[in-house]
Amino acid sequence: MIAELPRTLEALLFLSADPVPVAALAQAAEAEADEVRAALQELVQHYERDGHGLVLRELAGGWALSSHPDAEPAARALLAKPRTPPLTAAQAETLAIVAYLQPVSRPEIARIRGVSAESAVGTLLERGLIEESGRSPFGAALYRTSTLFLALFGLRELGELPDVAGFDPSPEFEHELRERLLRAGEARGGIAGSSNGHG
């Protein structure tokens, strides 16, 4: 029989989409942090002993309930929809920038595109087409394409990326491409700025 505190914590973690810090749990359940920690351990043990389909874990931001990895095939069958809808223009541009210039940071993507890349980067990360790859000297996250990206584009390696349309490949291909993209991006950004000025 589960005691009242772990039972309450189970309900709270069930309802929380993100990990919950012990302090927040303690406050909500009107208990001491130590009591909460002990109760969470009790729950962890209960789940393991009884062989539940849920797992209770301590993550970076606190404690979180998740489904057991064993259930993933069934979960995929029930819930996973094909996550390969056609790419929007913004997503295609962002993905192309990452693919040809990787690793590349978000501010650089924004400079090249002339508009913010927040939403497109988020979607591409979520779909697993791009992934983080360290930090730039200025601390910005750098992105590269994933192996899933190669699979979904039918590429064996990045070297198979097609030549840039309307661009003459040269020995300093990448450097030149980056320069060219930034110049074009700034030109576009400039237009946006001047038309804003008139508007």
Place this chain on the structure above:
Amino acid sequence: MIAELPRTLEALLFLSADPVPVAALAQAAEAEADEVRAALQELVQHYERDGHGLVLRELAGGWALSSHPDAEPAARALLAKPRTPPLTAAQAETLAIVAYLQPVSRPEIARIRGVSAESAVGTLLERGLIEESGRSPFGAALYRTSTLFLALFGLRELGELPDVAGFDPSPEFEHELRERLLRAGEARGGIAGSSNGHG
């Protein structure tokens, strides 16, 4: 110790935002519907016996996990909002009319309530408790209750709503209302008579 099928089902229901029909669970878990039903019963009993903070119920044509009501004060403290804001009187009346007479049009709702139903219908649509369900022969939108309605009101199906005849006004109420109307009618008749006399 929980068997494999109920453990898988537990994980599936944890991940699902909406009630999941037995057939969908069976397909995802590669099991027979009867096996799924038995496994769900096993889980229900396990939760009760061990005093979990979760409740497994059959709702809105499927099965759904929810937090135990005992944890509601803590949940409210953590999440800082009630699960569903209460309904206003106008919204509750409109919802009752839709629930019992569905599909029903806005003018019909207004006729029964004696006042316009614009705002209440709009709010109920926004909250997802009712939804459009085709058009009347005169082109008016028809409304019915949604799956969310069933889930939030703890109903497996519409048939679980109490018989509407149970809400018939008492004979005393009817008698009193009739008396009131007649008195009002006589008063009006008197006024009409005197104004005719002047005309």
Place this chain on the structure above:
Amino acid sequence: MTLQYLELDLDVFAGPFDLLLTLVLREEVDLLEVDLAEVVIAYIDHLDASGELDLEAATEFLVLIAALLELKSRLLLPGEEIDEVELDPGEAAEELLARLLDAQRYRSAAAHLHARLGEESGYRFRSAPLPPQLRRAPERDAVAVYDPGLLAAAIGHLTTIPPPVDVRHITVATVTVAERLRHLRRLLAAGRFTFAEALGRADRVTIAVTLYALLELHKQGEATWVQDEPFAEITVSRPPEAEPALRAPEAEPAPAIRVPVSAA
């Protein structure tokens, strides 16, 4: 004869026509049950029998029977019109009572739903996005669904430095009346000219500003013009007296026009 002598023998009424009218208006005879065609036939028979046509009586009959027809058709029409039919107090009360009872029934049902929602409020459902691994296509069985050419095209598009934006259409504010005045005075100095010559291939706003400038010249007495017919060519010349004057011309003063386009 007058209509009061028109005797009727109908299914629902037997007696003189004017009595029928009275009874219908008092709602003691249901108009819906009166066959108005029979009334008309009776009237025609009556005319035949009397052998004379009293115009005044005939007119009165037509007016009355038309009113009855209209009244009856309104009673027969469904829908909104029915609301205008006056129910007798008893019927009205019954109708109202039925509606109030119906409303009361759903008010009680609403109270039940309200209570039920309250009881259920402790059962909260989880609402969280799917874990990331379930939001992606599984790598194991990922197949090529995208065309790499898409990336090449996107990057190609991004490398294109856009042409400088044509902003001529928004620089019209730089055409000033002062400038156009100078232009026109230069032309005047060389003699007469046509308005079309003064414009050349100017855009619409320049045309408008030039016209303002021309009117201004007329106002100052520096120019006059001739146009033979509407839309014909306008020939501009110095006025006959051609004094380089600041005086206002006596004849036909041109309307004073405030030029919004940076004349200052």
